[in-house]
Amino acid sequence: MTVAEFRESKGCGPPLVCVTAYDAPFAQVAECAGVDAILVGDSVGRAVLGYTNEFPVTVSDIVHHTAAVTRAVNNTLVVADLPYQSYATPDDALRNAATLLQTGGAAAVKIEGGLATANITKELVNRGMPVMAHVGLTPQSAHVLGGYRVQGKGLSEAQEIVNGAQAQANAGAFAIVLEMLPAKLAGAITKHVTIPTIGIGAGVHCDGQIQVLHDLLGLSSSDFRHSHVFAEIASISEAALSEYAQQVRSGDFPSLEQSFKGRRGTVKRLTFE
Numbered sequence: 497m498t499v500a501e502f503r504e505s506k507g508c509g510p511p512l513v514c515v516t517a518y519d520a521p522f523a524q525v526a527e528c529a530g531v532d533a534i535l536v537g538d539s540v541g542r543a544v545l546g547y548t549n550e551f552p553v554t555v556s557d558i559v560h561h562t563a564a565v566t567r568a569v570n571n572t573l574v575v576a577d578l579p580y581q582s583y584a585t586p587d588d589a590l591r592n593a594a595t596l597l598q599t600g601g602a603a604a605v606k607i608e609g610g611l612a613t614a615n616i617t618k619e620l621v622n623r624g625m626p627v628m629a630h631v632g633l634t635p636q637s638a639h640v641l642g643g644y645r646v647q648g649k650g651l652s653e654a655q656e657i658v659n660g661a662q663a664q665a666n667a668g669a670f671a672i673v674l675e676m677l678p679a680k681l682a683g684a685i686t687k688h689v690t691i692p693t694i695g696i697g698a699g700v701h702c703d704g705q706i707q708v709l710h711d712l713l714g715l716s717s718s719d720f721r722h723s724h725v726f727a728e729i730a731s732i733s734e735a736a737l738s739e740y741a742q743q744v745r746s747g748d749f750p751s752l753e754q755s756f757k758g759r760r761g762t763v764k765r766l767t768f769e
C-alpha cells in the first residue's frame with residue numbers, strides 16, 4: 497500500500513483498516529492480518545512508555561519505534577506521528593519530518609490541527625513529504641480542548657472542524673484522521689472532502705478506521721467507549737507467565753528437552769579452585 501494507493505482508494509472498496517504499532521513483532525502481526533496502514537502514533541507514550549499522556553513523547557522516541565516497525569513490514573503503509581511541538585514552525589516541521597522519513601523509514605507523517613497547521617502541511621507536501629492530517633480531538637491540544645471529550649457537538653465548533661478538514665485537504669494532505677466526532681458530522685466531512693477520512697470514535701461513515709493496538713488487545717488501562725477489546729492479551733500473557741513462574745519454582749522447567757549436552761567426560765575433568 498502506497499500513499500497514492502491509500503489516497504486513491506476513496507470511494508472504492510471496503511473501508512481502510514489502520515492500527516497503531518510501535519515495535520517489530522506487532523507490526524509483523526498487523527501486516528499478516530492485512531491492515532492497510534500502521535501509524536506509529538504519539539500514543540506510544542501511553543501505550544508503551546508508561547506516560548499518562550502524549551506530551552512527553554519526543555521525535556527520538558518516534559524515530560526509534562518507527563524504525564522498528566519499518567524493519568518488520570514490506571507491504572504496509574507506515575505513517576509516523578510528529579509529536580508535541582515538533583512542527584511548531586515550518587523549519588521544525590521540515591527537519592523533524594525528514595528525520596522520520598529518512599532515519600525512521602516512514603512513508604508519511606501525521607500532524608494534528610486544521611486551519612492552524614494547514615500551512616505546515618503545504619510546506620511538507622511541497623517538499624515531497626506526504627502528510628496525514630488529524631482534526632477533532634487532537635491529544636496534543638488536550639489542554640485547550642478541555643480534555644478528552646467529543647468535539648464538534650455545536651454549530652460553531654463543528655464548522656471550525658469542517659473548515660480545518662477542508663483546509664488540510666486543500667493544503668495537500670493525503671488523508672485525514674477524524675477523532676471523537678459525532679458520527680453525522682464525520683459523515684458530512686467524509687462526503688465533502690476529496691481525501692480518505694479515517695475515524696477513531698467518529699462513527700461508521702468514515703472511509704476507514706484507526707484504533708490504538710493496545711486498546712484492541714486488552715493491553716491498556718484506557719476505557720474508551722469508541723474502542724473494543726478483540727482479545728485479552730494481557731490476561732493470556734499473565735496466565736502464561738504465572739505458569740512459567742510455577743514451573744521454574746517446581747523444577748519442571750527447564751526439562752531435558754530444553755537442556756544441552758557437552759562432550760562426554762568434559763565436566764569430570766574440570767578443576768575448580
Ligand code: KIV
Nearest residue numbers: 516537538539673706
Ligand atoms: O497517536 C495516535 O495513536 C493517534 C491515533 C489515535 C489516531 O493519533
